[in-house]
Amino acid sequence: MLLRRMLIMLGVVLLVVLALAASKGLSIYREIQMFSAPQPAISVSAAKAVEQPWQTRLPAIGTLKAIQGVDLTVEVGGTVREMLFNSGEQVSLKQPLLQMDSDVEQASLGTAQAELGLARVEFERGRSLVNRQSISKSEFDRLSASLQKANASVAQLQALLAKKRILAPFAGTIGIRQVEVGDYLSSGTIIATLQDLSKLHVDFFLPEQAVPKLVLGERVRLSVAAYPDESFEGAITAINPKVEDSTRNVQVRAMLDNPDGKLLPGMFANLQVLLAEQPVRVVVPETAITYTLYGNSVYVIEEQAAEGDTPAQLQVQRRFVETGERRRGQVVILKGLQAGEQVVTAGQLKLDNGAHVAIVDAPLEPSAE
Structure with a gap:
C-alpha cells in the first residue's frame, strides 16, 4: 500500500517536471524563432545622384x-557766413554748398583791380610813347612788368575768393553737415561727406x-x-x-x-x-552626406536579389566619398559615387551596413541653380 502511494507521487512529480520542461522548451523555441525572423525594413528617404553643369565660383x-566719394574740406581758414545745403540731400555738379566770410578779400580785390586799371593805362600810354621814342625801352619794360604784377595780384585774390565758396565737385548725395553758420574753420576742416551712389x-x-x-x-x-x-x-x-x-x-x-x-x-x-567654366559634376542633396572626423560618407541603396521564398529587398551600404563645393542644399561629389546611384537623404541614424530599407517618399531630385 505504501509502495503504491510512493509510485503515484513519483509519477505525478515526473509529469509536472515534464510539463514544466515542455513549457520552457516551447518558450525558448518561440524566442529563437522571433530572433531568427527577418527584421522589418527601415523607412528612409532617398534621392538619385545626378550629373549637371556646375558653375565654378x-x-x-x-x-x-x-565710385566717387570725398570728405569736403576748406582750403583756407575763415568764418562760415552761409550754409547752402541740407543734410542728406542730392546735390548737382558745381552747386554752391558753403560761403565763408570774404569781406577783407573783396576789399583787397577792389584795390588790386584799381591798381590793375592804372597799370593798364600807363602801359598803353608807354606803348605809344616808346613807338615815338619818347621814353626808353627799359621804362616801357618796367610798365609791362607792373601790368603783369597787377594782373597776377587780381588773379591771386580772385582764386582766394573762390576758395571761400565751396562747390560740389560732382553730383551725389551729401551727408550730415559738420559745421554751422558762425563757426570758424581752419584749413582742412571737414564740412560733410559727398558720395556718388x-x-x-x-x-x-x-x-x-x-x-x-x-x-x-x-x-x-x-x-x-x-x-x-x-x-x-x-x-x-x-x-x-x-x-x-x-x-x-x-x-x-x-x-x-x-x-x-x-x-x-x-x-x-x-x-x-x-567663372565662365561650367564642368559637369555629380551632385546629391547635402542631407545625404554624413560628416565625421574619419571622412564623409553616404548610404548607397542597392537591390538584394531574391533567395528562395525571400523576395527581393533594398539594403544599404556605407560608402566614403570625397565632397566638393556646397551650394543651396546641394553638394558636389568628386569621388566615390556614380550618377544614377540612389542615396539615403533622411534616416541615416537608424542605419548600418546591410540594413534593409524601404523608401517612404518620392526621391528628392537635386535642382540645378
Whole structure:
C-alpha cells in the first residue's frame, strides 16, 4: 500500500517536471524563432545622384566703396557766413554748398583791380610813347612788368575768393553737415561727406592661385547683411598687378549699379566670382552626406536579389566619398559615387551596413541653380 502511494507521487512529480520542461522548451523555441525572423525594413528617404553643369565660383569677402566719394574740406581758414545745403540731400555738379566770410578779400580785390586799371593805362600810354621814342625801352619794360604784377595780384585774390565758396565737385548725395553758420574753420576742416551712389566699387582679395582664372568683365554676385534675401551683380573692372607680400593675395575690384540707392559705401559684402567654366559634376542633396572626423560618407541603396521564398529587398551600404563645393542644399561629389546611384537623404541614424530599407517618399531630385 505504501509502495503504491510512493509510485503515484513519483509519477505525478515526473509529469509536472515534464510539463514544466515542455513549457520552457516551447518558450525558448518561440524566442529563437522571433530572433531568427527577418527584421522589418527601415523607412528612409532617398534621392538619385545626378550629373549637371556646375558653375565654378570663387568665394570672397569685400567692402563697398562709392565710385566717387570725398570728405569736403576748406582750403583756407575763415568764418562760415552761409550754409547752402541740407543734410542728406542730392546735390548737382558745381552747386554752391558753403560761403565763408570774404569781406577783407573783396576789399583787397577792389584795390588790386584799381591798381590793375592804372597799370593798364600807363602801359598803353608807354606803348605809344616808346613807338615815338619818347621814353626808353627799359621804362616801357618796367610798365609791362607792373601790368603783369597787377594782373597776377587780381588773379591771386580772385582764386582766394573762390576758395571761400565751396562747390560740389560732382553730383551725389551729401551727408550730415559738420559745421554751422558762425563757426570758424581752419584749413582742412571737414564740412560733410559727398558720395556718388549711382555706382559702387567692391574691393576684395583672392589667393594668388586664382589669378589665372580671373578675367576682366567676369560677373560677381554679392549679398549684404542689410538685405539677406537679395543678391546684387556686378563685373570685375580691375585686377591689381601686384600680389601682397604679407598675405599672398591679389586685390580685385568690381563695379555694380546701385539704381535704388540701397547699397551704401562701407558695407561688408559676401561675394562670389562667377567663372565662365561650367564642368559637369555629380551632385546629391547635402542631407545625404554624413560628416565625421574619419571622412564623409553616404548610404548607397542597392537591390538584394531574391533567395528562395525571400523576395527581393533594398539594403544599404556605407560608402566614403570625397565632397566638393556646397551650394543651396546641394553638394558636389568628386569621388566615390556614380550618377544614377540612389542615396539615403533622411534616416541615416537608424542605419548600418546591410540594413534593409524601404523608401517612404518620392526621391528628392537635386535642382540645378
